[in-house]
Amino acid sequence: MLDIDIKPYCGVLFIRLRGTLNKDNANELKDVDNLLKQVGIRNIVFNITALNSIDKEGKKALYESYKIGKGNNGSIILCVKDNEEVTEKISFLLDKIGIVEDELAALNKFNI
Numbered sequence: 225m226l227d228i229d230i231k232p233y234c235g236v237l238f239i240r241l242r243g244t245l246n247k248d249n250a251n252e253l254k255d256v257d258n259l260l261k262q263v264g265i266r267n268i269v270f271n272i273t274a275l276n277s278i279d280k281e282g283k284k285a286l287y288e289s290y291k292i293g294k295g296n297n298g299s300i301i302l303c304v305k306d307n308e309e310v311t312e313k314i315s316f317l318l319d320k321i322g323i324v325e326d327e328l329a330a331l332n333k334f335n336i
Contacts, residue, residue: 226252230259236267236334238327239289242274245282253285257292266298269330273303275310283314290317301330 226249229240239256259265270286272278278286293300302318304311305325311318324330 237265238269240271244277246279247281250281250285257289260292264296266296267334268293268300271303273305273307278310278313
C-alpha cells in the first residue's frame, strides 16, 4: 500500500510517500506527474522517510517525477533520514538530487 500526501508551501511542493512503492502502485505517482506537468511546479521535495520499500517500477516512477521537475527548470530534494534500505535502492538518483534529513532542511536549501 502507498499513501501519497501532497502539500504546497511557499512555492515548494512537498510529496510525502508512506508505505511501499512497487509495481502494484507505482502508477499512482502518475497523478503527481500530471500535476507537475500541468502546473509547471519547479521545486519539489520528496519525503521518503516513511517509505518501507521500493522496487524497480517504484524507482522508475520516482525517476520520472524527477525528470519532470528538472524539465521545469526546478530543484528536487529527497528527505531520506534513517532510510538506508530505500536509499540504497535509489542510489542512481542520489548524485542528481539534493539529499536532506528533514523537510525543514529542504526549505533551508530553497532559501525560504
